[in-house]
Amino acid sequence: MIANPAATPVVELRAAEKVFDDGTRGLVPIDLAVQPGEFVSLIGPSGCGKSTLLRLLANLHAPSDGQVLWWRGGFDQVGGDGRRLSFVFQEPTLMPWASVLANVRLPLDLAGVPRQEAQARARAALQAVGLAQAQDRTPGQLSGGMRMRVSIARGMVTRPDLLLMDEPFGALDEFTRNRLDADLAALSRQGGLTTIFVTHSLYEAVFLSSRIVVMASNPGRLFGEMRIDPAIVRDQAFRLSERFALLCRDLSVLLTSAALASGEGA
Numbered sequence: 001m002i003a004n005p006a007a008t009p010v011v012e013l014r015a016a017e018k019v020f021d022d023g024t025r026g027l028v029p030i031d032l033a034v035q036p037g038e039f040v041s042l043i044g045p046s047g048c049g050k051s052t053l054l055r056l057l058a059n060l061h062a063p064s065d066g067q068v069l070w071w072r073g074g075f076d077q078v079g080g081d082g083r084r085l086s087f088v089f090q091e092p093t094l095m096p097w098a099s100v101l102a103n104v105r106l107p108l109d110l111a112g113v114p115r116q117e118a119q120a121r122a123r124a125a126l127q128a129v130g131l132a133q134a135q136d137r138t139p140g141q142l143s144g145g146m147r148m149r150v151s152i153a154r155g156m157v158t159r160p161d162l163l164l165m166d167e168p169f170g171a172l173d174e175f176t177r178n179r180l181d182a183d184l185a186a187l188s189r190q191g192g193l194t195t196i197f198v199t200h201s202l203y204e205a206v207f208l209s210s211r212i213v214v215m216a217s218n219p220g221r222l223f224g225e226m227r228i229d230p231a232i233v234r235d236q237a238f239r240l241s242e243r244f245a246l247l248c249r250d251l252s253v254l255l256t257s258a259a260l261a262s263g264e265g266a
């Protein structure tokens with residue numbers, strides 16, 4: 001979906017900053033507005049505040065100053081039709097004793113969705129991540145990549161409008177990661193979804209994003225951004241294209257500058 005700059009931003013930071021209780025400056029005041037349908041990746045050196053920024057957007061942290069807005073309002077705007085939010089953590093955080101199906105169904109059970117409908121939707125979400133056959137297993141019987149896919153199915157089962165993902169594929173091998181990136185690109189292409197995605201991989205950022213926000217540290221801040229035509233189909237042909245290679249090169253240059261500005265050398 002193509003972002004419409006005139007639309008109401010799904011989520012917005014207005015001079016939002018974060019100083020932790022121990023005095024650590026997590027983020028200097030930040031302005032950022034994300035429009036419906038955008039796929040925004042956050043990338044930058046370790047400790048530059050990517051997770052902190054995502055946690056502000058998920059209302060898991062309150063800003064020390066400034067504002068975070070959801071659909072131009074407070075966090076009470078979130079929930080219900082057209083305004084659902086899901087957060088996928090770096091670790092799958094599944095219930096080890098419960099079946100894969102029960103794990104995916106959990107957010108629907110919590111929301112009071114009738115059992116039969118919840119069951120059907122959880123099955124469909126598992127199908128979408130290629131895990132229909134594994135629904136009766138427990139997380140301990142799955143590989144790391146499969147567990148992550150369960151976690152993504154659980155994030156998607158509520159049909160979120162805003163999906164926040166903190167390095168969801170960081171611990172996976174490249175093959176599995178590429179596959180999940182392709183799945184995520186396909187889900188994103190179906191439209192209606194706005195995604196903010198933290199990654200350390202510049203290839204992953206280029207593959208998935210319509211906008212890449214580069215951050216720097218000391219102190220944590222926005223450093224620059226790069227836009228990629230959202231109309232490009234994110235498939236294997238794109239991954240192997242010269243265009244992809246050139247975009248990766250441009251992003252690499254920007255990341256090197258961000259590392260230098262963070263006092264890290266390159």
Ligand SMILES: Nc1ncnc2c1ncn2[C@@H]1O[C@H](COP(=O)(O)OP(=O)(O)OP(=O)(O)O)[C@@H](O)[C@H]1O
Pocket residue numbers: 020021022024025026044045046047048049050051052053220
């Ligand atoms: N609860 C906390 N209390 C104090 N300082 C914190 C807290 N959480 C994060 N920080 C600090 O804030 C800064 C930003 O942390 P954050 O976790 O957002 O970085 P990050 O960009 O996600 O790093 P990484 O790429 O390693 O995950 C770091 O200096 C970190 O030590």
Ligand SMILES: [Mg+2]
Pocket residue numbers: 050051052
């Ligand atoms: Mg982090």
